[in-house]
Amino acid sequence: MEDITEKMKGFVSATKEKTTSAITSVTGDKKNRNLESSRIDDAQPGHYITTQFGTRINHTDDSLKVGERGPTLLEDFHFREKITHFDHERIPERAVHARGAAAHGYFELDESLAKYTKAGVLTETSRKTPVFVRFSTVLGSKGSADTVRDVRGFAVRFYTDEGNWDLVGNNMPVFFIQDAIKFPDIIHAGKPEPHNELPQAQTAHDNFWDFISLTPEASHMIMWALSDRAIPRSYRMMQGFGVHSFILVNESGEKHFVKFHWTPTLGAHSLVWDEAQKLGGQDPDFHRRDLWEAIDNGFYPEWKFGVQIFTEEEAEGWDFDILDSTKIIPEELVPVKYIGKMVLNRNPDNYFSETEQVAYCVVCFPMLILK
Numbered sequence: 001m002e003d004i005t006e007k008m009k010g011f012v013s014a015t016k017e018k019t020t021s022a023i024t025s026v027t028g029d030k031k032n033r034n035l036e037s038s039r040i041d042d043a044q045p046g047h048y049i050t051t052q053f054g055t056r057i058n059h060t061d062d063s064l065k066v067g068e069r070g071p072t073l074l075e076d077f078h079f080r081e082k083i084t085h086f087d088h089e090r091i092p093e094r095a096v097h098a099r100g101a102a103a104h105g106y107f108e109l110d111e112s113l114a115k116y117t118k119a120g121v122l123t124e125t126s127r128k129t130p131v132f133v134r135f136s137t138v139l140g141s142k143g144s145a146d147t148v149r150d151v152r153g154f155a156v157r158f159y160t161d162e163g164n165w166d167l168v169g170n171n172m173p174v175f176f177i178q179d180a181i182k183f184p185d186i187i188h189a190g191k192p193e194p195h196n197e198l199p200q201a202q203t204a205h206d207n208f209w210d211f212i213s214l215t216p217e218a219s220h221m222i223m224w225a226l227s228d229r230a231i232p233r234s235y236r237m238m239q240g241f242g243v244h245s246f247i248l249v250n251e252s253g254e255k256h257f258v259k260f261h262w263t264p265t266l267g268a269h270s271l272v273w274d275e276a277q278k279l280g281g282q283d284p285d286f287h288r289r290d291l292w293e294a295i296d297n298g299f300y301p302e303w304k305f306g307v308q309i310f311t312e313e314e315a316e317g318w319d320f321d322i323l324d325s326t327k328i329i330p331e332e333l334v335p336v337k338y339i340g341k342m343v344l345n346r347n348p349d350n351y352f353s354e355t356e357q358v359a360y361c362v363v364c365f366p367m368l369i370l371k
């Protein structure tokens, strides 16, 4: 027993060391300094558990009872608080992107975009901006398998000096629909059938194909989703796309359109259908585990950050609408220019409070990017 306790102590201290060194390596990381006051090491002398009001608790394993066998007394406020907390420790899972895994890291800019924007995160090459990135499938519930045939999300929060910038994207460069009003319909069509709640995290069912057969604009995205490229080998080997065309505004108020790209330095690799199905059975956490273990072992995943920048006048000359999310901007027309990189080097301390509760939002952008 003693031996196991010693081993556990060693494991805990090694993990702490790794975490601390990853945190320290993000020099000037204001986000981390800001969180430091909330990180409490319960193992340290002088630390003890309290009720939610701060009253010290020295015994948490027995409730207050009338006599040896009860009944339990309602005046045991710690007991009631503990049970109430437990009863409420679930939040409803996300309607889409419920199944996720995330990591902390940083973003560095190699080349300034000052010609196009006044946003410091994209103009100051001396900055190291902390990021938190959440990867997810779209349709499956929280407990579904990682290797299902689905689109993957790739949401990045930049903790910039001016405020949070959330860049939400997918691992495929286009989307199913042209008009946002159809989003609830495609998601309801892809989710399990209403009468029997089948199947989980699969688009291979009638509701979905009814929807697709009636939605010609989905054809492009369906080609990506059903292709051999669709299921990533690892989150570390997955491309990311902002999908939408955004606008950058520079100091003189001039506007340019931009598409955002993330390209993994390990290259983009996929699983074939047979591998994906077998892995789904053998290890439903395949992607989540791969990301966690890579970071834990110091193989920090990296992405190059690219932009396609063009003017409204150029866009007017093209025979497709650049605000149509079912179309790409061909790289023959606008090559991707790589201007920075993102590295993920630290696993979360707590899945629920970080990965589950992070709330990315499309309206989060420092006022300097879009104005």
Ligand code: HEM
Binding pocket: 093, 094, 095, 096, 097, 100, 134, 135, 136, 152, 153, 154, 155, 168, 169, 170, 175, 179, 180, 181, 183, 184, 241, 242, 243, 244, 325, 358, 359, 360
């Ligand atoms: C009208 C169209 C859309 C609607 C209504 C919509 C709605 C949502 C909702 C409700 C969530 C869950 C948010 C939460 O509970 O935390 C979500 C998450 C997400 N969406 Fe969309 N979405 C749309 C289009 C898109 C598109 C086009 C993309 C790709 C560019 C995208 C990428 C994502 C990603 C990556 C997440 C996960 C964020 C996270 O990890 O928390 N969505 N979306």
